[in-house]
Amino acid sequence: MAEKIDLKELEKKAYKSTFQDGFWDIFIGMIFMAFALMPLGDVFELPEMIGMLLISLGWNIGAVVFMILGKKYVTVPRIGMIKFGPKRKADQRKVKIYLGINVLFGVVVLLLQMTGKFGFITVQRFALSILLGLFISLPFGVMAYFLDFPRLYIYALLGGLGFFLIDLFELFTSGPIALILVFGIIGGSIVIVGVIFLIKFLRKYPLPK
Amino acid sequence: MVPKKDDDDKENPDFKEPFDKFIHEPSRLKIMAQLFVVESEDFIALKVQTGLTWGNLSSHIAKLEEKGYVSVKKEFKGKKPRSWANLTSKGRVAFEEYIKSMQGFLTEKVEKGKKK
Numbered sequence: 001m002a003e004k005i006d007l008k009e010l011e012k013k014a015y016k017s018t019f020q021d022g023f024w025d026i027f028i029g030m031i032f033m034a035f036a037l038m039p040l041g042d043v044f045e046l047p048e049m050i051g052m053l054l055i056s057l058g059w060n061i062g063a064v065v066f067m068i069l070g071k072k073y074v075t076v077p078r079i080g081m082i083k084f085g086p087k088r089k090a091d092q093r094k095v096k097i098y099l100g101i102n103v104l105f106g107v108v109v110l111l112l113q114m115t116g117k118f119g120f121i122t123v124q125r126f127a128l129s130i131l132l133g134l135f136i137s138l139p140f141g142v143m144a145y146f147l148d149f150p151r152l153y154i155y156a157l158l159g160g161l162g163f164f165l166i167d168l169f170e171l172f173t174s175g176p177i178a179l180i181l182v183f184g185i186i187g188g189s190i191v192i193v194g195v196i197f198l199i200k201f202l203r204k205y206p207l208p209k
Numbered sequence: 210m211v212p213k214k215d216d217d218d219k220e221n222p223d224f225k226e227p228f229d230k231f232i233h234e235p236s237r238l239k240i241m242a243q244l245f246v247v248e249s250e251d252f253i254a255l256k257v258q259t260g261l262t263w264g265n266l267s268s269h270i271a272k273l274e275e276k277g278y279v280s281v282k283k284e285f286k287g288k289k290p291r292s293w294a295n296l297t298s299k300g301r302v303a304f305e306e307y308i309k310s311m312q313g314f315l316t317e318k319v320e321k322g323k324k325k
Binding site for chain 1: 242243245246247248249250251252253254255256257258263291293
């Protein structure tokens with residue numbers, strides 16, 4: 001055969017095709033945008049923590065639903081479904097376990113914060129930015145590694161940098177504007193990247209007749 | 210593209226095809242290679258990944274199924290049917306042997322070429 005068949009490359013190509021629809025990018029962008037929407041709780045005059053929780057939870061559930069529906073009604077009819085081998089499955093399992101631990105850790109920290117158990121700890125603003133940045137960058141970085149999804153490294157870095165940028169912006173602004181601007185721009189840019197990928201995907205793979 | 214017997218081979222009455230000609234057919238080779246690297250794929254994915262037409266894909270899948278190399282499972286999601294294909298263990302072994310014999314064949318040809 002004139003064409004050389006590289007089996008590893010073949011598997012990688014099939015695997016990467018699951019990320020070219022842009023839905024992962026849109027999903028991650030929406031998650032970052034959730035931070036920008038948190039201050040909206042004030043608009044509805046909800047208690048601070050509850051408002052933040054309700055809005056970010058609602059928005060994130062929306063992001064998950066959007067991705068699931070997009071994959072089901074846009075991606076699968078165009079490029080079909082592939083069940084990958086044991087290594088990919090094991091990696092995906094690791095991502096799920098790691099994310100589960102992260103969510104659990106996040107919930108515990110949030111509960112402790114809400115009940116005032118962290119009152120005795122004083123953290124410097126800059127140190128808090130590092131902690132929050134790591135809290136975002138680490139899980140996304142680990143996901144990028146196990147999912148073999150390189151764009152996610154950039155998103156992890158952007159998300160982690162967000163809190164530093166907020167600190168910087170807050171030197172010139174007041175109220176939640178910095179948070180809205182920084183995560184609105186980061187999340188929005190990632191969503192735009194996703195939409196571009198989605199448009200390319202729709203052009204490349206029209207619905208089979 | 211099946212390799213032609215060279216002069217040395219023609220003189221040899223015990224000549225055997227160096228590899229499975231059934232798998233060597235380009236479309237079937239594409240399907241076998243694609244299914245070898247995954248657990249299973251539905252027909253849409255198989256069509257996209259191999260670049261074959263529907264007609265080609267289904268006729269070659271039918272031949273591979275007949276030979277016992279591929280198994281096809283049909284499932285229904287609501288009213289929509291979805292056909293999944295995967296390599297059988299016989300097909301997996303046959304493909305591994307094909308790769309080995311192909312590598313051996315090519316190495317042998319290169320060595321022969323060097324000697325000439």
